[in-house]
Structures are given as structure tokens and as C-alpha cells.
Amino acid sequence: MIALLYPYLILSGGTILIVTAWLLHQAQRQTQRASELIRLNESLEFDLPDFLRASWPALSDGGFTGLSWHLVWFGTDIRETQGTRSSVFLSKDFDVGDIRLHVELYTPKHGWERSYFSRTLAEKFFLLLQMDLWIKLGSVRSTFEQTARMSVFLQHDIKNMLQLTSLAADQLMTPVPGQETRLLDMLKRSLPALQERADRILKRLVQSSEVQLGTRNKSAAIDLKAFIGNALDLHGLPAQLDGPDCFVLIAPDSFQSILDNLLGNYVQQIQSGNSIQMPQLRVSWQIHLLKDRKPTRVNAETLEFGDEPRYVLIRLYDSNGQPCLKPERLFEPFWSEHGKGRGIGLFQSRQLATQWGGAINIEAPADGPLVFKIELPAKV
Amino acid sequence: MSMPLSNTAQESPPPLLLVEDDEALRSILRDSLEMQGLRVIEADCRKTAMTRLASNPDVGVMLIDLGLPPAEHTTAEGIALINAILADNGTAKVIVLTGQDEESSALAAIREGAFDFLAKPAQFDDILRAVKRALLFQRQELQMSAEGLTRLQINARVSDGLKAVREDAEERLVRQVLKETGFNVYQSAARLGLKRESIYYFLKKFGINRQDS
Numbered sequence: 001m002i003a004l005l006y007p008y009l010i011l012s013g014g015t016i017l018i019v020t021a022w023l024l025h026q027a028q029r030q031t032q033r034a035s036e037l038i039r040l041n042e043s044l045e046f047d048l049p050d051f052l053r054a055s056w057p058a059l060s061d062g063g064f065t066g067l068s069w070h071l072v073w074f075g076t077d078i079r080e081t082q083g084t085r086s087s088v089f090l091s092k093d094f095d096v097g098d099i100r101l102h103v104e105l106y107t108p109k110h111g112w113e114r115s116y117f118s119r120t121l122a123e124k125f126f127l128l129l130q131m132d133l134w135i136k137l138g139s140v141r142s143t144f145e146q147t148a149r150m151s152v153f154l155q156h157d158i159k160n161m162l163q164l165t166s167l168a169a170d171q172l173m174t175p176v177p178g179q180e181t182r183l184l185d186m187l188k189r190s191l192p193a194l195q196e197r198a199d200r201i202l203k204r205l206v207q208s209s210e211v212q213l214g215t216r217n218k219s220a221a222i223d224l225k226a227f228i229g230n231a232l233d234l235h236g237l238p239a240q241l242d243g244p245d246c247f248v249l250i251a252p253d254s255f256q257s258i259l260d261n262l263l264g265n266y267v268q269q270i271q272s273g274n275s276i277q278m279p280q281l282r283v284s285w286q287i288h289l290l291k292d293r294k295p296t297r298v299n300a301e302t303l304e305f306g307d308e309p310r311y312v313l314i315r316l317y318d319s320n321g322q323p324c325l326k327p328e329r330l331f332e333p334f335w336s337e338h339g340k341g342r343g344i345g346l347f348q349s350r351q352l353a354t355q356w357g358g359a360i361n362i363e364a365p366a367d368g369p370l371v372f373k374i375e376l377p378a379k380v
Numbered sequence: 381m382s383m384p385l386s387n388t389a390q391e392s393p394p395p396l397l398l399v400e401d402d403e404a405l406r407s408i409l410r411d412s413l414e415m416q417g418l419r420v421i422e423a424d425c426r427k428t429a430m431t432r433l434a435s436n437p438d439v440g441v442m443l444i445d446l447g448l449p450p451a452e453h454t455t456a457e458g459i460a461l462i463n464a465i466l467a468d469n470g471t472a473k474v475i476v477l478t479g480q481d482e483e484s485s486a487l488a489a490i491r492e493g494a495f496d497f498l499a500k501p502a503q504f505d506d507i508l509r510a511v512k513r514a515l516l517f518q519r520q521e522l523q524m525s526a527e528g529l530t531r532l533q534i535n536a537r538v539s540d541g542l543k544a545v546r547e548d549a550e551e552r553l554v555r556q557v558l559k560e561t562g563f564n565v566y567q568s569a570a571r572l573g574l575k576r577e578s579i580y581y582f583l584k585k586f587g588i589n590r591q592d593s
Contacts, residue, residue, distance in 0.1 A: 152453050159479030160402045162501035167408050170504035171415070179415045186411040193404030268450045 243285035321369030473514035
């Protein structure tokens with residue numbers, strides 16, 4: 001009796017197997033389409049209009065009959081349709097800042113399973129569009145913030161320069177009788193200060209563009225101990241120095257900038273009162289040879305016969321310093337703990353060190369002081 | 381350019397505190413003011429400014445920059461300095477000379493009780509005029525004080541009602557008189573027409589201690 005049911009059971013089992021295999025195949029196809037869309041978006045650098053224009057082939061392969069969108073891109077209206085429209089569609093609206101987008105994806109009148117797969121692919125497509133939109137807005141906002149912050153910093157220096165010039169001019173135009181010698185002394189002191197200020201502004205602008213464009217001056221052999229000692233003196237920081245005699249092989253400007261940013265940041269921390277105990281700055285270094293990494297940007301003139309470029313690892317820390325609570329933020333550009341700085345100093349230092357084939361890293365133990373580790377090309 | 385500063389009183393004018401973090405600018409400002417016959421005491425940050433004030437109690441006029449370290453690019457330190465100066469000496473005349481955003485800085489400075497506001501770059505004549513005016517006001521107020529009159533400045537929010545204004549006035553007056561008498565409770569009570577116990581009550585109520593005054 002049961003034998004009579006065998007053909008039906010085999011037929012049912014076979015049908016189930018075929019349907020499952022088909023569904024799996026469909027799922028794989030849609031996953032493939034979604035991956036194609038993700039790769040396409042990456043290759044277009046997350047640019048929303050370009051992605052909208054280029055995504056149709058992958059969507060068409062995914063079973064959609066048409067794509068229509070209406071984009072308001074910073075005040076400009078753009079409408080496009082690819083494929084053919086139909087009465088069945090999935091749609092989504094986005095409205096953030098100066099960008100508005102309405103997208104419609106048309107599907108043929110399929111059964112439920114195709115509709116399910118189309119919906120899954122459409123949701124991924126919409127998610128990518130939303131991501132592009134936020135990336136664009138984020139980059140626009142951060143660019144404006146960066147410009148505004150830079151402008152605030154330059155304004156401060158330029159207004160002081162103007163004030164200085166204006167006072168000097170006022171005194172020159174109508175000197176106080178009997179005070180001519182003093183006026184001359186004043187000018188002798190103020191004019192070099194004015195030049196130093198203009199140099200500083202120019203240097204800041206040049207450094208900023210150097211970091212962004214990756215241009216560099218020639219490397220030189222810098223006496224590490226003397227250079228660090230001088231930088232510490234400039235910042236009025238007493239410190240314990242410990243390390244062998246060696247020469248750092250990068251441009252003096254870059255090294256000065258790296259140290260200025262790190263030490264300036266440290267001074268700011270002390271002045272903010274974040275350090276409870278007496279500051280006790282320590283700088284130590286050791287020379288090591290990295291087998292898998294050789295300095296590549298060292299100027300040949302700085303090397304003598306037999307010199308082998310190595311690396312110097314400089315550890316800079318305050319033995320009485322507090323643990324760093326947000327180590328992940330230290331090198332994030334435009335992040336400032338109290339909103340008092342540009343938030344670019346440490347980021348810039350790290351970029352400079354990297355450009356010379358070096359690195360800046362940190363050790364941030366939960367119960368110990370923050371340690372900056374600066375690795376730079378060097379020779380003994 | 382105006383003539384060298386001439387004081388209507390016989391004695392030389394009291395020293396002026398100049399608080400500016402930019403060394404070059406501070407130096408030229410000091411020279412320019414000194415050439416006009418003023419005595420100038422310098423400071424580069426809030427902490428130094430308060431130390432200088434503590435060791436020079438005759439300073440009544442201050443010319444300060446709002447952008448001071450460690451926050452040169454905001455007004456926070458300058459505003460905190462104005463607060464500290466006026467809490468210590470209610471009759472001090474603070475002139476703000478700053479390169480910070482003009483409108484918001486001016487509003488903040490005036491709210492905290494600054495006497496005058498100048499935006500960088502300012503003409504030296506304007507700076508000198510503001511300093512002279514502040515010295516004149518300070519001299520007149522000292523004269524008023526000698527006659528037993530104390531001038532108080534109160535920022536009153538109407539919605540806070542009379543009680544808040546009265547308390548603010550009480551606190552400022554008690555602080556001012558204590559400062560003028562060198563924290564002498566007996567003399568302060570006599571000047572204010574109060575019992576000594578009342579002065580002790582105010583000291584406790586407003587959390588005033590000798591260092592504050």
C-alpha cells in the first residue's frame with residue numbers, strides 16, 4: 001500500500017529540493033548584486049550622484065525593470081530614469097541638510113519570492129544611498145569647521161600684528177617730546193617681533209599644506225639630544241633626557257614641528273590643571289634596526305660611508321602624569337579636549353613622522369601615564 | 381596723538397595692569413603707555429595677573445586681552461579674569477582690548493562688569509582715552525568712598541525679583557567695605573551701621589574669607 005505512495009513522495013521531495021536550490025540560487029544572486037553595488041559605491045568614492053547614475057546595471061541584473069530618481073543637490077534639481085517604469089515600485093525619500101532625494105525602483109508583477117528578493121536588494125541600495133548622503137554632509141561640515149577654526153587662529157595672530165603695527169605707526173606719527181630714544185628702542189624691539197610673527201603665520205600655513213600635500217624639505221642630520229634640549233627650553237620645560245648620541249635624519253622643520261606640537265600639547269595640559277602632581281617630564285630614546293622597514297627618504301648627503309640608516313625610538317612621558325581617558329581621540333583631526341585648540345597638532349605630528357618613514361604611537365595604560373613613542377630615521 | 385598723560389591730582393596716577401599674552405604687543409603697549417607718564421605692571425595670563433594684583437593693591441585700572449593662555453582662541457580665560465578681578469575689587473576698572481569676535485566678546489565683557497571695550501586693532505589715542513577715562517572714574521569713586529559713598533554695579537534679571545537683587549547688592553557692598561577696611565570686621569560694621577554679629581552672618585552667608593577680600 002505504502003509502495004503506491006512512493007512516486008508521490010519522491011515527486012514531493014524532488015520538488016522541495018528543486019525549490020530550495022532555486023531559492024538558494026536566487027539568494028546568492030542577490031547577495032552578489034548587493035556586493036557589486038557596495039564595490040561600485042566604493043570605487044566611486046561614495047559620491048551620491050555618480051552612484052545613482054552608475055548603479056542601474058547591477059539593479060537591472062537584480063530583477064528591477066526601472067530606476068527613477070529626483071535629486072535636489074545643494075539647490076540643483078536633477079531627474080533621471082533608467083529602464084522602464086511600471087505600476088509596482090519600491091520608493092524611498094531622503095531629506096538631510098541641502099540634499100533631498102526621492103528614488104523609485106520598479107519591479108515586474110512577480111510572485112512573492114521574487115518580490116522578497118527585490119525588496120532585500122532595494123533596502124541595501126537605499127542604505128548605500130543614505131550612507132553616501134551622510135558622508136557628503138559630514139565632509140562638507142568638517143571642511144567648513146576646519147576653515148572656520150583655521151580662520152579663528154589666523155585672525156588672532158593677524159589682529160595682534162595689526163595692533164602692533166598700528167601702535168608703532170601712532171607713536172612714529174606723533175612722538176612724545178623727549179622720548180625719541182625710547183621710541184627708537186621700542187621700534188628696534190617691535191619690528192623683529194613683527195617679522196617673527198609674520199614668519200610664524202607663514203610657517204603654519206606652509207606646514208599645513210606640506211602635511212596635506214605630502215611635500216617635504218631635504219633631510220639633515222640633527223643631533224637628537226641638543227635638538228630636544230633646545231625644544232624643551234623653548235617651551236620652558238625641564239626634563240630628564242636619557243639616550244645614546246645619535247642623529248635624526250629628517251628635515252629640521254619637520255622635527256621642530258613634531259616636537260612643538262607634542263610639547264605644546266603637554267604644556268596646555270599642565271596649564272589646564274589636569275596634572276595633579278608636579279610635572280616630571282622624561283624623554284628617553286634607543287636606537288634599533290627594523291629588518292622589515294628601512295628609511296627610504298633619507299637624503300644621501302646626510303649619510304657617510306658605512307652609515308646604515310636605523311630608527312630611533314623616542315619615549316616621551318610625564319612620570320607623574322595622569323592616565324589618558326580618551327586615547328582613541330588623541331590623533332583624531334579637529335578634536336580638541338576643551339575646544340581650546342585647533343585639534344590638529346598631534347594629527348599633524350603623526351602625519352609628518354609618517355611622511356619621513358617614521359611613526360608616532362602611544363601607550364595608554366589604565367593606571368599609568370600616557371607615553372608618546374616617536375619613531376624616526378636616525379644614524380648613530 | 382594726545383599730550384602726555386596729565387593727572388589733575390597732584391600725585392602720579394596709580395599703576396595700570398596690562399594683561400596680554402603676546403609678548404611683543406605687550407611690550408609695545410607698555411612702552412607707549414609709559415611714554416605717556418603711566419606706570420605699567422605686566423602679566424601674560426590670569427594667574428600672573430592675580431599675583432600682580434595681590435602684590436600691587438593700588439592698581440585700579442586694568443587693560444586686558446580676553447584671549448589668554450591656555451585658551452588663547454576663546455574668551456573663557458579673559459572673562460574668568462574679569463570675574464576674579466571684580467570679585468576682589470568691585471571698583472576696579474577693566475578695559476578690554478581684544479581680537480576675539482567683537483559683538484559676542486563685548487557683550488560678555490560688559491555683562492561681567494567691564495568698564496570699556498576696544499576691538500583690536502585699536503588706535504593708541506582710543507586706548508589712551510579709555511585709560512584716562514577709567515583713571516578719572518576710579519579717582520572720583522575713591523573720593524566718593526572717602527566721603528562714605530560706595531558705587532555698586534549690579535546685573536539684575538527682572539524675573540529674579542527684588543530679593544535676588546537685594547542679596548547681590550548686600551554681598552557686593554559687604555565685600556567692598558571689607559576690602560576698604562582691610563577685612564576689619566569692627567570698622568566694617570561701624571561703616572555699614574551694623575552689629576559685628578551681622579557682619580559675621582554675612583561672611584558665612586556669602587562664603588567670604590580673608591583671602592577673597
